[in-house]
Amino acid sequence: MKFQSHDFCIVGAGPAGLTLAQRLTAAGKSVLIVERNDRPGGLSKSYDYDGHIFDTGPKRFHTDDPIVKDFITEVLAMHEIGRSTLVHFADRYFNWPLKSSELWKMPPQISVRAALDMVRKKKDLDLTTFRDYIRLQYGDTLYNIFFKPYTQKFLRWSADDIHSDWASTGINRTVIDERVKANSLFDLLKGLTLPKKIDTKFLYPMEGGFGGFFDRLFDICESTGCLDFLPSDSIAAIEDKGDAFQATTRGGRELAFETLIWTGNLNDLAALVGDEAFELKYLNTIFFNVIAREEAVRNNRAQWIYMSRGDSLVSRITCMREFHGSTTPAGYYNFICEVTDSQSEPRFFDKAQGLTDPVLAEMEAMKFLKSRRGVEAVHVNPVVDTYPIYHRRYKQAFGGAVRTVKGFSRRVHLLGRSGAYWYNNSDHSIRMALDFAEKLLRDPERHFDHRQYFGGSVKDEHSDEHLTT
Ligand SMILES: Cc1cc2nc3c(=O)[nH]c(=O)nc-3n(C[C@H](O)[C@H](O)[C@H](O)COP(=O)(O)OP(=O)(O)OC[C@H]3O[C@@H](n4cnc5c(N)ncnc54)[C@H](O)[C@@H]3O)c2cc1C
Incomplete structure (x- = not known):
């Protein structure tokens, strides 16, 4: 026609x-x-399952333009909302950006090694690479225990082969507020000891x-x-x-x-x-949209929770009610688990439905979900081309x-x-x-x-x- x-x-x-x-x-x-x-x-x-609303990728507008x-x-x-982000790291949940009152929760050997990185001179860095860009900004310790495993799990690509543009657009963007952006380990530590009040506002629709x-x-x-x-x-x-x-x-x-x-x-x-x-190259992502009773979820709650472990399936949890009450009927605490997958060497995309159990087991093991018994349904949403890979x-x-x-x-x-x-x-x-x-x-x-x-x-x-x- x-x-x-x-x-x-x-x-x-x-x-x-x-x-x-x-x-x-x-x-x-x-x-x-x-x-x-x-x-x-x-x-x-967004998807509407009988009044339970789940977004796909974006959850909020953040712009000063x-x-x-x-x-x-x-x-x-639009409705104006604040921000709340947690990072699951070393089996604990930390606020992001980190608060000084929580420093005691970090394993001491990590904080000491990270601090020593600051005074160590770094030679022969190739700043077009993600690896050296991050090593310069945050030091070897944080690169090896946090940035490298998370990035490899997330991108399904060797961190050694990633361009520094991924750091300058992707990672820096997660620390959206210029006032708390840490451009070096020194800034990061300064921010930890002298935390600034963060009051960034975001926009979210009032319905749908x-x-x-x-x-x-x-x-x-x-x-x-x-x-x-x-x-x-x-x-x-x-x-x-x-x-x-x-x-x-x-x-x-x-x-x-x-x-x-x-x-x-x-x-x-x-x-x-x-x-x-x-x-x-583009990345694919499977979104597990979980309809859960309120009492099934522990109190580690935020808009976004990043899972730093390199060997976990899930890279991020999104909690819909934290964005707007209209997304989640009373008595529920619905959340999304994101599992990324490579397009050239897919491991998960074709068997996405079969991953529901391991994903929920991970949520229990990471002390996000109290019990799977409170999960009423999981809608699996595989999406192609979610991120370009640099x-x-x-x-x-x-x-x-x-x-x-x-x-x-x-x-x-x-x-x-x-x-x-x-x-x-x-x-x-x-x-x-x-x-x-x-x-x-x-x-x-x-x-x-x-x-x-x-x-x-x-x-x-x-x-x-x-x-x-
Ligand atoms: C997990 C995740 C979280 C995110 N969080 C946020 C956030 O909180 N806030 C925010 O502002 N942004 C966020 N983003 C980014 C946001 O999703 C993108 O910036 C936005 O969707 C880009 O819009 P676009 O129109 O450029 O591309 P897309 O939204 O990708 O639209 C491209 C369209 O082209 C179609 N298409 C592709 N190829 C073809 C073809 N050959 N023929 C026909 N159609 C085709 C696709 O189906 C798609 O509909 C997030 C993204 C992801 C993946």
């Missing part, structure tokens, strides 16, 4: 695709969104979970009458006819559009427009993919977490899309350097071409 021709085709209905669609449709442009999933929202959609803040509050009224925001954004786009949405499909072939593209989808639809904006998996696009494969050759791979795409046509643009192959948060995808809409509608010369805006190294001989949108 043939669609009428569109001004723009956007691949991917996540935060980047939907924000761009909102701006383009509001300007009267005709937009088609092609999405491989059966509903919009991307990593940011007035442009993004204005956009978010224009779309939906985090994904409620993107459901609303999608409705706004649809209400313009300028949006067509093609779910459960993807582009199988594309041809550049000079002033327009013609494409067919896996579902057999024929499409025509002037400009393509790609927010989906970059390997898919590179395969569509060229015949070279690039070493662009191995040490990723910039060359990304640069190669960009050159292939641009060689095919200058009217194809990359955007968002997967398309721009950049670890980000949803506020960042929103900001990229708002800037990109300005460029498409008003100012073709506009440059927005998303990597500098968000963190990570900017200068890059291999992929400079697409460092700006």
Whole structure:
């Protein structure tokens, strides 16, 4: 079946695709969104199991960017929340950032060794590597007992082969508040002895979970009458006819559009427009959405709990009620366990359902869950492409993919977490899309350097071409 021709085709209905669609449709442009999933929202959609709401990836907006803040509050009224994070380390739970009153809980040999690292001179460091970047900032002890095992478990990749951009965008971003950011072991220890009050505020929708925001954004786009949405499909072939593209989808639809904006998996696009494969790797994640009675869960509770042990399945627990009461019916304390998996060497993805028991056993052993008897249901949600992996050759791979795409046509643009192959948060995808809409509608010369805006190294001989949108 043939669609009428569109001004723009956007691949991917996540935060980047939907924000761009909102701006383009509001300007009267005709937009088609092609999405491989059966509903919009991307990593940011939420699930509602009879009133028990579970988010997928994102749980809260955190931005001080007035442009993004204005956009978010224009779309939906938001609830302001604080933050609470725990780290499970050496069989105990610690507040994060650490509080000095809890120092006594740390094994003394660790604190002493970590302090000695400060005075030891470090030689021959390669600061493009994750390993040496972290060793310089936090010392060998903390690298070996915390950062390395956690990173290898989380990324399912050798920490020795990870680029320092993972540290500068990923890890630094978990310590969101600039006032408590520890850029060296000295800062960290200073922060421990003189803790500052942290009062960062985050935004969360008042109903429908985090994904409620993107459901609303999608409705706004649809209400313009300028949006067509093609779910459960993807582009199988594309041809550049000079002033327009013609494409067919896996579902057999024929499409025509002037400009393509790609927010989906970059390997898919590179395969569509060229015949070279690039070493662009993404991580998969299985989310175990657990419906549990309140009394089944111990008091180690927070929005997020990081599991530092390298040999555990779960890397993080998310407790839905800590974000908003509307997500969790009275008498329940629902939580999500995240298990990441490699795409190239999958160990868990194909047998995700069978992992429910070991995951719950781990929650008991780590003294999060009192008893499995209080668990009423576990919904298993395997999601692909949750994070790009910055191995040490990723910039060359990304640069190669960009050159292939641009060689095919200058009217194809990359955007968002997967398309721009950049670890980000949803506020960042929103900001990229708002800037990109300005460029498409008003100012073709506009440059927005998303990597500098968000963190990570900017200068890059291999992929400079697409460092700006
Ligand atoms: C576990 C986790 C926790 C997170 N926590 C937070 C948080 O607390 N706060 C926050 O702001 N952000 C958080 N994030 C990040 C947030 O999810 C992303 O920043 C945001 O979803 C990126 O939006 P996007 O539109 O760029 O990409 P995505 O959300 O990934 O959307 C891309 C879309 O493209 C589709 N697609 C891919 N390939 C194709 C194809 N070939 N054809 C058709 N469709 C395709 C996908 O199905 C998807 O719908 C978290 C992410 C994860 C994984």
